[in-house]
Amino acid sequence: MSVINSKKPKASVTLTDVAQLAGVSLATASKALNGRSQVRAETRQKVIEAAAALSFTPNPFAQALNASHTGTIGMLTSDLDNRFVLPVLLGAEDAFGSGATSVLLCDARGDAVREQHHLNTLLARRVDGIVVLGRTTNPRPSITAGVPVPVVYAYAPSDDPADTSFTPDNYTAGRQAIEHLLARGRRSIALVNGEPSYTAATDRAAGARDAMREAGLELTGGDELYGQWSESWGRQCTETLLASGRPIDAILAGSDQIARGVLEQLRETGHHVPAEVAVMGFDNWDILSATARPPLTSIDMNLQELGRAAARALSDAISGTTEPGVHRLPVRLVPRESTASVQRL
Amino acid sequence: MSVINSKKPKASVTLTDVAQLAGVSLATASKALNGRSQVRAETRQKVIEAAAALSFTPNPFAQALNASHTGTIGMLTSDLDNRFVLPVLLGAEDAFGSGATSVLLCDARGDAVREQHHLNTLLARRVDGIVVLGRTTNPRPSITAGVPVPVVYAYAPSDDPADTSFTPDNYTAGRQAIEHLLARGRRSIALVNGEPSYTAATDRAAGARDAMREAGLELTGGDELYGQWSESWGRQCTETLLASGRPIDAILAGSDQIARGVLEQLRETGHHVPAEVAVMGFDNWDILSATARPPLTSIDMNLQELGRAAARALSDAISGTTEPGVHRLPVRLVPRESTASVQRL
DNA sequence: CTGAAAGCGCTTACAG
DNA sequence: CTGAAAGCGCTTACAG
Known part of the structure; x- marks a missing residue:
């Protein structure tokens, strides 16, 4: 019977600990873990094992301080309490969540002031991009001006044709x-x-x-x-x-x-x-x-797929390629009995 | 007509810029902005104005590197595509979002492996706490063991009575x-x-x-x-x-x-x-x-209020006070015509 | 009340 | 291929 606290998650382990255990320098440990080429295979192996042994998780804040992006995007919804929003949200979360991107969720509750507040919060947190999720398919005001990261609109398209929007056809x-x-x-x-x-x-x-x-x-x-x-x-x-x-x-x-x-x-x-x-x-x-x-x-209306498409477009925009305009996504007919063919009497 | 890019959001402004404009040292600028007491009123004012003039936003990653918490919590849902989950999520988002806490959303889609994966992601991002949101009111497996931050269960209570759970009564x-x-x-x-x-x-x-x-x-x-x-x-x-x-x-x-x-x-x-x-x-x-x-x-079932209660409990737990156990929250009768009093014939 | 310095945990030129 | 050093943007003892 092992004690529950066999591994105490106290002070988190740092790259310095890993380097020490592996018997290399901090710099080398960093390169080894990040797949840089200038590291001997054996050395890399040693470092990787040390990291595993210590369950090392790099501190994302230290990483972000050196990186140009944060692996984080903002999801700005107008009204979470809306049945049409949910599938779009789900699709987008799925597309991002399966990658290395995390989703910061903000709901404006249909209030423009709150929306602006949340936008500032997201920007302060240095998100790499933003998905704006509207509550109807009516065009909504663009927030893109002044925002230093890519923005993609889902469900409700932006009223600015220069923005990138996804809406059902x-x-x-x-x-x-x-x-x-x-x-x-x-x-x-x-x-x-x-x-x-x-x-x-x-x-x-x-x-x-x-x-x-x-x-x-x-x-x-x-x-x-x-x-x-x-x-x-x-x-x-x-x-x-x-x-x-x-x-x-x-x-x-x-x-x-x-x-x-x-x-x-x-x-x-x-x-x-x-x-x-x-x-x-x-x-x-x-x-x-x-x-x-x-x-x-x-x-x-294929809303989940719409959410996924918006997420992919934002990822693309973050890495530089955009296709502006309103993209009207295909819908799908689901036949059931209420329109079944019948022998007319 | 002013040009759209009047303020170029290029390289973000840093505290050093603020200090320079205010004519004080980096350290003093930091103290002034953080409300530390050891700063003369005029000095503080100067710094605040400089910060405003530059639209300074502190880099949260640099802050997090020095702080014990990150102002971020994780919301781990079992199944976003569930109408009972939405109001709980909304309530929790509302309770956190109005404060200084941001919500990281992860959906496990009913898959235990994915749940573990997302849990690791949240932990790697150093969230201050986690809300676990189940899809039914049936007890669900606890994830608390081994997690170094507070966890609160909403809708589906944890099967471990030592955890803190909120579920409708x-x-x-x-x-x-x-x-x-x-x-x-x-x-x-x-x-x-x-x-x-x-x-x-x-x-x-x-x-x-x-x-x-x-x-x-x-x-x-x-x-x-x-x-x-x-x-x-x-x-x-x-x-x-x-x-x-x-x-x-x-x-x-x-x-x-x-x-x-x-x-x-x-x-x-x-x-x-x-x-x-x-x-x-x-x-x-x-x-x-x-x-x-x-x-x-x-x-x-007052689900939105349930979400809010869970959020508050997590905030409390993060600041040290917990009330473990399954909290069964009050529900509310909404009378309509289908049970109206009638003169029985 | 103010500031120089060390440090948070990592990455990345730059030497060797 | 490896490591010492500088730096990312901030905070916080510690002197003055």
């Missing part, structure tokens, strides 16, 4: 949704959209409208059926559409949440999905889409 | 739920619970059972109606309960998600909520509870 998402419904044989399609102040809503509407036009069709009810991002708006608008008496064989909802309302209203008024009306949403928020009745076809 | 949550229903005049109450492998489920069941017994009652169907954390389980179990023919005037669901299924089943079988059957859930996940039909009474 909502326009194409709208197109893809319509193309999917058309491929399933639907022709009378309504778009029950979310709030018009969101570019996510307007971009998707534009894509949907264009895809319909190319097929020589128009959206039933037009492309201006804006409301709230809520189930109740989905129910209400569906009710109105049905009452209008116009034929409808598909409803594209602006979000999964709206789609849930659409589905409920259809079920409660005796309309079968998908036989009579196909329904689909956006976001592929599985808690809503996968458990809907029937399970809901949706467009996944 | 699920037992009391169960009691409170029942007491609320009893106060609303309900007597025949069923508990449609989640998965029995979760202490969140079993603890709530224990609290509910005890509260019923104290009122001389038993849960309809017993306290073992375990299933999945899903809407479909809520529907299915409700169907069974109704079919059993036993009188039921309230259903307590193990989560809001289950409660949604319960509500749907009741509505579709023509049972009025709350007039005929009251329904409530746990978690107060607003996307589910507030938008339910009718809006769902639920127990909020």
